[in-house]
Amino acid sequence: MADDWLDQIGIKVERRAIPAGATYVPASAHHRLGIHIGKSVNASCRCDGQRHNRIQSDGDIDIVPAGLDGEWEDDDDCSILRLWLSPTLLHGAAEDLGIDPARITLAPTFQHRDTRIEHIALALESQFDTSSRPGRLVAESLGKALAYQLICSRFQPKDVPAKQRLSLSQRRRLAEFIEGHLEHDLSLAELARVAGISVSHLKTLFRRSFGMPVHQYVIRRRVDRAKALIVSRELPLSEVALKTGFAHQSHMAHMMRRYLGVTPTSLSRAGW
Numbered sequence: 001m002a003d004d005w006l007d008q009i010g011i012k013v014e015r016r017a018i019p020a021g022a023t024y025v026p027a028s029a030h031h032r033l034g035i036h037i038g039k040s041v042n043a044s045c046r047c048d049g050q051r052h053n054r055i056q057s058d059g060d061i062d063i064v065p066a067g068l069d070g071e072w073e074d075d076d077d078c079s080i081l082r083l084w085l086s087p088t089l090l091h092g093a094a095e096d097l098g099i100d101p102a103r104i105t106l107a108p109t110f111q112h113r114d115t116r117i118e119h120i121a122l123a124l125e126s127q128f129d130t131s132s133r134p135g136r137l138v139a140e141s142l143g144k145a146l147a148y149q150l151i152c153s154r155f156q157p158k159d160v161p162a163k164q165r166l167s168l169s170q171r172r173r174l175a176e177f178i179e180g181h182l183e184h185d186l187s188l189a190e191l192a193r194v195a196g197i198s199v200s201h202l203k204t205l206f207r208r209s210f211g212m213p214v215h216q217y218v219i220r221r222r223v224d225r226a227k228a229l230i231v232s233r234e235l236p237l238s239e240v241a242l243k244t245g246f247a248h249q250s251h252m253a254h255m256m257r258r259y260l261g262v263t264p265t266s267l268s269r270a271g272w
Contacts, residue, residue, distance in 0.1 A: 006030070009136065010089030011143035013081065013124045020076050027069040031090065031106055034062040034072075035081040035121055042075040048108045056111070059118055063150075065106040081121055085147060093147035096200035104151060114153060120146045135247075136185045137215035144188065144199065166209040170195045174206070182222050182245045188214065218245075223259045226252055230267045237264050 006012035010030075015037070025032070036056045043056040047070035054060075056074070064070055066087055091101035124142045166174070177194045178186065191214060192202040206214045226244040229235055238249045246252035253264050260267075 005139055006084055006086070009140045009143050010086030011124065011139065011146070012084040013121060015125060016080050016082055018072075018074060018078050018080050020074055022071055022073040024071045025064070025069060027067050028084065029066055030084040030086050031066050032064045033083040033085065033117070033121070034064070035083075035118060036060045037079040037081055039076070039078065041078045043072060045070055045072045045110065047071075047110075050108070052110045054111055059113060059115070061109075061112040061114060061117060063106060063109040063112055065108060068108060070108075081125060083121055083124070083146070085143070085150075089143060090147050090150065093144055093200075094151055096144070096198045097148065097151060098198075099151065106150070114149065116149050117146065120149065135215065135219070136187055137218055140188050141203070141213065141215050144203070148200065164205060164208075166195065166205045170197075170205075171209055178218055178221060182218070182225055183243050184245065186218060186245075219255055220259060222246065222252075223255055226256065226264070227260065227267060230264050233268065237268070240264070 040055050040057045044053045048068050094101040094104045120142055173194050188199045192199045210217050222244045226240050229240045241249045241252040256264055
């Protein structure tokens with residue numbers, strides 16, 4: 001599943017237990033981030049012809065650009081939250097931010113500290129660590145957020161004016177498109193095309209105009225549609241889940257408990 005998302009939206013995450021001793025990491029076509037989790041260890045690394053000796057502490061981030069290999073050596077067992085990020089996703093994020101992608105070059109960076117990157121990485125891990133397939137909008141939003149944060153730590157993007165909102169026609173087009181495509185795996189890029197704006201502007205302006213992030217709005221609309229279909233008792237619950245864009249029936253049940261405080265089965269029995 002994680003490899004599917006790496007191919008589709010350019011992001012992958014997994015937690016790895018690293019045994020004491022040397023670990024060789026071959027070069028990859030993707031940028032890699034390694035976030036140290038838990039107890040500190042004495043560590044050294046070799047990458048891009050340089051060697052770094054340090055005490056690796058919780059939250060330290062190593063950033064290794066695509067095409068570079070490396071060797072890490074720790075004096076004790078430790079855990080690493082490792083992320084892969086495609087260069088295409090990073091360049092697309094730069095375009096969203098109004099920055100020439102040609103300017104976006106990553107250099108090997110060690111013991112970088114960035115709580116936003118750490119929080120995004122943990123949120124991504126929680127999505128991929130569930131039994132349900134992560135929604136494309138959620139995974140894509142977090143992947144974009146990670147790319148934006150990497151870029152914004154080095155470049156100054158163009159800001160969206162503080163008072164700017166989506167126009168009434170943009171809001172109507174987006175609401176109608178989402179309502180008509182709830183069963184599909186919606187993406188930020190297609191919603192941005194509907195509104196006629198960039199993905200980064202969509203994320204900012206949608207929240208300002210609708211009062212919530214775009215992925216949360218879509219989930220709420222799916223839950224409302226599912227509730228109406230369940231109450232009508234015209235379809236089995238498994239088919240309701242598919243018609244409202246949920247991965248499967250248990251995914252729908254999880255979201256309905258979260259947003260409504262009830263299960264699909266109890267809704268059906270109560271006949272709300």
